[in-house]
Amino acid sequence: MIINLQKFIKNENKYWKELEGILGKFEREPDMQMTIEQVKRFHYLYQRTSASLAKLMTYSAEPEIHQYLETLTARAYGNIHEIRKQPHRLYVLKWFFQTLPQTFRRQVKAFYLSTAITMIGVIFGGFAVSFDPDSKAIILPFQHLQGSPSERVAEEELRVDDRLQGVKMRGATWYMTHNTKVSIFVMALGITWGFGTIVMLFYNGIILGAVTLDYILATQTKFLMAWLMPHGVIEIPAVLLAGQAGLVLAGALIGWGRRSSLRMRMREISTDLITLIFGVGIMFVWAGFVESFISQYHEPILPYSFKIGLGIVEFSLLILFLSRAGRKEEKEDA
Amino acid sequence: MLKDRTNTLYIRTPEGIIFSMLLAGPVTRFLAWGIDLACISVASSIIGTALIIFSIVSLDLAQALTALSFFIISIGYGIAAEWYWRGQTIGKKLLKLRVMDVQGLRLHFSQIMIRNLLRFVDSLPIFYFVGGVACLMSSRSQRLGDIAANTIVVRNPKIAEPDLKQILAGKYNSLRDYPYLSARLRQKVTPQEASIALQALLRRDELEPQARIELFEQIAAHFRTIVEFPEEAVQGITDEQYIRNVVDVVFKSH
Numbered sequence: 001m002i003i004n005l006q007k008f009i010k011n012e013n014k015y016w017k018e019l020e021g022i023l024g025k026f027e028r029e030p031d032m033q034m035t036i037e038q039v040k041r042f043h044y045l046y047q048r049t050s051a052s053l054a055k056l057m058t059y060s061a062e063p064e065i066h067q068y069l070e071t072l073t074a075r076a077y078g079n080i081h082e083i084r085k086q087p088h089r090l091y092v093l094k095w096f097f098q099t100l101p102q103t104f105r106r107q108v109k110a111f112y113l114s115t116a117i118t119m120i121g122v123i124f125g126g127f128a129v130s131f132d133p134d135s136k137a138i139i140l141p142f143q144h145l146q147g148s149p150s151e152r153v154a155e156e157e158l159r160v161d162d163r164l165q166g167v168k169m170r171g172a173t174w175y176m177t178h179n180t181k182v183s184i185f186v187m188a189l190g191i192t193w194g195f196g197t198i199v200m201l202f203y204n205g206i207i208l209g210a211v212t213l214d215y216i217l218a219t220q221t222k223f224l225m226a227w228l229m230p231h232g233v234i235e236i237p238a239v240l241l242a243g244q245a246g247l248v249l250a251g252a253l254i255g256w257g258r259r260s261s262l263r264m265r266m267r268e269i270s271t272d273l274i275t276l277i278f279g280v281g282i283m284f285v286w287a288g289f290v291e292s293f294i295s296q297y298h299e300p301i302l303p304y305s306f307k308i309g310l311g312i313v314e315f316s317l318l319i320l321f322l323s324r325a326g327r328k329e330e331k332e333d334a
Numbered sequence: 335m336l337k338d339r340t341n342t343l344y345i346r347t348p349e350g351i352i353f354s355m356l357l358a359g360p361v362t363r364f365l366a367w368g369i370d371l372a373c374i375s376v377a378s379s380i381i382g383t384a385l386i387i388f389s390i391v392s393l394d395l396a397q398a399l400t401a402l403s404f405f406i407i408s409i410g411y412g413i414a415a416e417w418y419w420r421g422q423t424i425g426k427k428l429l430k431l432r433v434m435d436v437q438g439l440r441l442h443f444s445q446i447m448i449r450n451l452l453r454f455v456d457s458l459p460i461f462y463f464v465g466g467v468a469c470l471m472s473s474r475s476q477r478l479g480d481i482a483a484n485t486i487v488v489r490n491p492k493i494a495e496p497d498l499k500q501i502l503a504g505k506y507n508s509l510r511d512y513p514y515l516s517a518r519l520r521q522k523v524t525p526q527e528a529s530i531a532l533q534a535l536l537r538r539d540e541l542e543p544q545a546r547i548e549l550f551e552q553i554a555a556h557f558r559t560i561v562e563f564p565e566e567a568v569q570g571i572t573d574e575q576y577i578r579n580v581v582d583v584v585f586k587s588h
Contacts, residue, residue, distance in 0.1 A: 027420070050351040057352075070353045071490075077347050078440045169398035177405040181454075184409075188454040191478045196455070249482060263436065266484050270444040277451065 009065060012052050016072060019045040023075045046076040095275075096282075098326035103275040104241070105322070105330075107248050114243030117198055118236075121205020126213035128206070139210045149218035156223075156298045168292050176288035179235065183242035183280045187249065187273065194250025201243040208236070226304035229311025231291035237318060238283035245276040290314075343474060343486060345438040355438075355488040358431045360469040363477075363487055364462060369425030374411050378404045412450040417443060429489070436474065436484045445483040452479030508567045509579045516583045519561040528584045531557065531577050538574065550574040 022042055025032060034042065053069040104111065128135045136146055144152070164171060182200075189196025215224035252265040260268075294307065343355045381403045388396035415423040421433035421441050433449070435441050456465030456477045465477035474486050509516055534553055538546055554573035557580050568576060 047349060050347065050349050053353065054351050073347070073351060073353050074345070074355070074438055077345070077353075077438055078435065081348070081439060166392075166394050169392070169394045170401065173398040173401045173405075177401065180405075184451050185454045188452045191452060191455055191482055253482075262481075263484050266482055270442070270448055270483065274444045274447045277447075 008052075008055070012048070015045055015048050016052070016069070019049050019072060019076060023072070023079065026079055042076075043080065046073070046080055049073055049076065098329050099275055100279045101322050101325040102330055103272050104244075104279070107244060107272055107276070110247040110251065111240060111244040113247055114197075114201055114240045117201040117243070118205035118208070118240060121202040122209035122212070123205075124202075125206035125209025125211075127209075129210040129213045130217060133214075136210060136214065139206055141207070145211055145214075149215045149220045149223075153220050153223045153298075157300070159298070160300065162297075162301075164292070164296055171296075172288045172292035174288075175231075175291045176284050179238070179284045179288070180281050183239060183284065184277065186239065186242040187245040187277050187280075190246035190249030191253065192250075193253055194247055197243055197246030197250060200246075201239070204239055222304055222308075223298065225311070226298065226302075226307040227295060230307050230314070231287045231295045233311045233315035234283050234290070234318060235287040238280045238287065241276055241283070242280045245273050245280070248276070249273060341475075343436075343488070353438075355434065355486070356490070357475045358429075358487040358489045359475055360466045362429055362431065362489065363469070363475075364466065366423070366425035366429045366431055367462065369428055370411065370415075370423050373424050374408055377411070378407050381407065409450070412453070413446055416441075416446045416450070421446075426487075431487050431489050433485050434488050436476075436480075436486050441485070445485050447483075449479035449483035449485050452477075452482050455479075505575075505578060505582075507579045507582050508571065509563055509583050512563060512567060515561055515563055519557075519580065519583050522560050523557075523580075523584050527556070527560075528581070531581050532585065535574075535578060535581055547573070550577055553577055 186200045252269045346352045382400045385399045458464045468477045469475050550573040554576045
């Protein structure tokens, strides 16, 4: 009970200011390390300020002091009761070579599911085109894919000039930004209990299956591989990783067989989601450049063997990276 | 779900202290987004203009950089601003909104990222329709991005200080001659009671003369039961003057 409010505020003000100073320092210097004595003092000040707030709670006077103490208590509470590790500094190389592949492996079940859904789409798209060639007009959204593959190949192989002269950078940027947007969308649709992510992956699979079967049936498999492989071996897995992120989000939302609350489940996966989506972004930057500068050029400008070889090397490195990178550190941590 | 809606989030600390946060509604948030959208447009135009210089080297490069900068600004603006300003963008700053962790804990970078990336779904089909509906349905006014990121948007309105000088200036307060009773009055009056007395004084000129007399009579009668002052302290003063003195004691502690 406060007998003399003015005296109470005067006495306690120095403790509130001290706490405010520590909190300000915390926020300015996230790397700040406290000694055990400083931690004790911080805790004491938090408790003292909380007690002041409790005393003033039923008091009608000094609404500004009341609000000030509420804010101070809230800020201190956020720091004292936080148990999650605060990533103060990002080590880019460590993140890329350890965190990203480790996260991928930790959530690999969602990746398998993402791949399975896409594969079902591929089979569906392949069947649709092989049994009903007219369905191409509905399935394939791109005008240049709706014509005859043989005619396109003949046309492309006649070119000896650089048809993309002066627009390659723009093209690379468009591929990067467009694909990244689509992937963020695929990931974000996980919030629809995974339904949106599944639809997007399935549809992506349909397009891929329809194009592949269309070119195979037209006996243009070599052209298809040389056209798609240089960028596709990175781009397609990137979409699958985005689907993986979306399914991880959906899994946390649904929470099958898990007793933790929705909040806890979301907290547990938040860092993994961000890691995966950043990884996807990096993959699209690479794929964008390759698609613009290599994939769009065909024989006689670029030999098919070179393009297919490049695709094989990229794909092998990607598999190696996702399956092996960061394993040693993983074992050490375990 | 709608009946559980509240505009205040209370957080109880393990020490038993409760602090409250006012939740921002969808309309205020939409307005803040409008301001942010304008900021993104302005920033993109300025950077786009500045990047024209690269057309000296290559027009292709200049156009690619412009497209890339727009992409980075449109996606990165919210993330960078909320990280740098601890949960605020320019729009949120202007409308006194702030993104916070749903449990009052420190806002993490991954939370900011998730809530901003999920805008892709919240903004569907146009003008944040999905997010707006989710906000209306949610008991904590959360859009889908907030649910996934465990965040809320709170508003910190500046409490307008009542103009006490206008209603109390130059008046002798007989209750102040009894400091112990005045202290007890400050102690016993609840915030709600104090607010009623203050509002009655601030709006007194809006009342009809008879209604004004009756209202202050009722309020004064109530306050007299809280703390009883000696007869000489209240003798000869009207009910309105009595309430004026009570407000003076409660709100002006120094």
